Amino acid sequence: MNESVRTKYREALQSQGARMTPQRAAILEAVLGTTEHRTADEILEAAQKIDPTVSRATVYRTLTLMVETGLLRRLDLGRDFTYFDPNYLEKPNHSHMICLDCQKIFEFEEKELDVCEDKIARQLGFERASSFVRMEGRCQRLKKTGSCVEKTA
Numbered sequence: 001m002n003e004s005v006r007t008k009y010r011e012a013l014q015s016q017g018a019r020m021t022p023q024r025a026a027i028l029e030a031v032l033g034t035t036e037h038r039t040a041d042e043i044l045e046a047a048q049k050i051d052p053t054v055s056r057a058t059v060y061r062t063l064t065l066m067v068e069t070g071l072l073r074r075l076d077l078g079r080d081f082t083y084f085d086p087n088y089l090e091k092p093n094h095s096h097m098i099c100l101d102c103q104k105i106f107e108f109e110e111k112e113l114d115v116c117e118d119k120i121a122r123q124l125g126f127e128r129a130s131s132f133v134r135m136e137g138r139c140q141r142l143k144k145t146g147s148c149v150e151k152t153a
């Protein structure tokens, strides 16, 4: 994680009258110290490994703040819970492919898709602000072996 992200985070906290605390530093690490798409509960767990005093309420409040200030994107993949995506700062136009079986999330970027979306927006008289492409399919392992979910004995 680079220093400008930390600075943005600190500024986001300050704009809400909040200070950088060890708990909020742990949350930052749990969210943006990874490229993984995590749920709020997974973020809570990761943050508590760094600082056991992190509370659920602080995690939820901080995630909302991070989404509102553009550090983090809430990702609705059509499941019962939402993921938080830390990769939008570096790759603002990336999309997701999700395996129907193991639910693994693969990211991709495609310039032509981008061009195509701009074209559609123009045709509809819009200026494109953001877009979200979600594809679902069968991952390599599922195709090859018929199953890709880890079986626990």
Ligand SMILES: [Zn+2]
Pocket (backbone or CB within 6 Å): 037, 085, 086, 087, 094, 095, 096, 107
């Ligand atoms: Zn992503």
Ligand SMILES: [Zn+2]
Pocket (backbone or CB within 6 Å): 099, 100, 101, 102, 103, 104, 138, 139, 140, 141, 142, 148, 149
């Ligand atoms: Zn799979």
